[in-house]
Amino acid sequence: xxxxxxxxxxxxxxxxxxxxxxxxxxxxxxxxxxxxxxxxxxxxxxxxxxxxxxxxxxxxxxxxxxxxxxxxxxxxxxxxxxxxxxxxxxxxxxxxxxxxxxxxxxxxxxxxxxxxxxx
Amino acid sequence: xxxxxxxxxxxxxxxxxxxxxxxxxxxxxxxxxxxxxxxxxxxxxxxxxxxxxxxxxxxxxxxxxxxxxxxxxxxxxxxxxxxxxxxxxxxxxxxxxxxxxxxxxxxxx
Numbered sequence: 363x364x365x366x367x368x369x370x371x372x373x374x375x376x377x378x379x380x381x382x383x384x385x386x387x388x389x390x391x392x393x394x395x396x397x398x399x400x401x402x403x404x405x406x407x408x409x410x411x412x413x414x415x416x417x418x419x420x421x422x423x424x425x426x427x428x429x430x431x432x433x434x435x436x437x438x439x440x441x442x443x444x445x446x447x448x449x450x451x452x453x454x455x456x457x458x459x460x461x462x463x464x465x466x467x468x469x470x471x472x473x474x475x476x477x478x479x480x481x
Numbered sequence: 482x483x484x485x486x487x488x489x490x491x492x493x494x495x496x497x498x499x500x501x502x503x504x505x506x507x508x509x510x511x512x513x514x515x516x517x518x519x520x521x522x523x524x525x526x527x528x529x530x531x532x533x534x535x536x537x538x539x540x541x542x543x544x545x546x547x548x549x550x551x552x553x554x555x556x557x558x559x560x561x562x563x564x565x566x567x568x569x570x571x572x573x574x575x576x577x578x579x580x581x582x583x584x585x586x587x588x589x590x
Contacts, residue, residue: 399579401579407568407583407584408483408581408583408584409483409527409570409572409581409584410581411578411579411580411581414579422577422578424578425578458526458527460526462579465514465515465574466515466517466532466533467515467517467519467529467532467533467572468517468519468527468529468572468579469529469532469538471526471527471528472526473525473526474525474526
């Protein structure tokens with residue numbers, strides 16, 4: 363059973379860079395063939411897909427965030443990462459990592475990590 | 482503003498049937514992309530409830546069913562139970578972009 367766990371700072375100041383890591387256990391990112399995504403949920407419900415990275419390093423980002431987002435993957439240590447630069451209060455959200463295999467839905471999720479941006 | 486449109490809330494009495502709609506357009510659901518549904522309880526991650534429009538992952542009761550037609554999809558829950566009270570989200574695609582609905586809160590009266 364694949365398990366995901368997010369980690370990283372929970373409090374940032376405006377203009378700082380958000381950096382999160384998602385550790386994967388129970389399967390290999392490389393052999394599992396899944397797309398590793400980051401999704402955020404704003405206070406009050408809405409879900410926003412940020413982007414994905416494949417084990418090969420291929421990425422695809424949501425155009426709404428593309429200029430500020432970077433993802434990376436370390437297949438030897440089985441984790442993938444997210445960076446969002448120049449954060450503002452509007453980036454306050456619970457950040458989830460999740461995986462899907464093509465177009466079959468996100469079948470595995472991390473528990474999520476609350477990231478608060480505040481001065 | 483979510484790409485897919487869901488009603489903010491629905492409600493029903495125990496034992497009843499409720500349906501949650503998910504409306505898209507010709508660049509997402511209407512382009513033939515599948516719709517998936519997630520169930521989320523407070524403080525937890527969403528859980529895949531229906532995938533590929535109408536398929537249930539192992540362990541999901543058959544009280545939950547999904548369908549898709551044209552540019553919209555729906556999730557139906559029959560035999561409503563108290564522990565079905567949760568938020569429900571639809572998800573589809575706009576080419577490689579994953580898009581979500583705004584979520585629907587189900588209240589069991």
